[in-house]
Amino acid sequence: MHTRERILKAAAEMLADDVTTRLSVRAVAARAGVSVGSLRFHFPTQRALQDELLTRIYRHLAPDDPILDRSRPARDRLVDCLRQVLASAGVGEEARKAWGAAYDAFIAPEPDDKVRTAYLAFERAAAGRIEYWLGVLADEHALPRDDLSRNVTFLNTVLNGLSVARALPSGESVLHAETETLYMAVDAVLGAGATTA
Structure with a gap:
């Protein structure tokens, strides 16, 4: 090797x-x-x-990146990419276990250098993945490149919120609520032309 x-x-x-x-x-x-x-x-x-390392792990988990399928609108491709992230979080019991593990690893312990370093590595990987997707769309002129960092933070925050919602009891369809939220977030990032991009 x-x-x-x-x-x-x-x-x-x-x-x-x-x-x-x-x-x-x-x-x-x-x-x-x-x-x-x-x-x-x-x-x-x-x-x-x-x-x-984290890039490799992500590529292994999601080898077919929908952002590269230029036959589809940018809006739908970005939503599909974000859905992949949520899919890895699971739903119901699986999501509760994932958030429980995240709590045990990063929230419950004193935030020493080891915990901080581990968390920031995961955070960078998540942001890097979203930044890559937005960069592809910026190269296609589907959104301006100057707000990438801010948009990465926004979309990552939306994903964190939706993944927590997956772990909580719900009286309505999680998929329906997620889909609406993801399209609203992507429309905000892509701007006024999002519905036709």
Whole structure:
């Protein structure tokens, strides 16, 4: 196995063992059986390693990215991408377990450096995924590029809220309410031309 792949495999195993683990350069290098210098050659910073690992995990979970299907309107593609994120959160008991695990890992413990680093890595991965989707649409001139950062934060906040709603008891169709909310959010991001984009 190529050194870069061994490093990523070791980091993924460490994360699977403990979601709050700090992927330090020394610890990952030791687990991969490579020198720190070799790891630094492939990943100059700890953040570069974390970002690559989380990007790979996402690509594995969602290999067919709807944002690339230019035969469909930008609005529908972006909603489908956001739905993929929600699908990974589950519904009902599955969503409650996921939020319970998130609470145990990131909210209940004292926010020390380990917890903060782990959470921020997940947050960067989520934001990076949304930023990529919006970047594709900006390249197609479906939205202006100058507000990407603000729109990423907005859409990530909407997704967090909807994923919490999936864990709570509901008297109405979760899918219907989610669909309306996602289209409202995407329309806000894409602007006035969203219904025809």
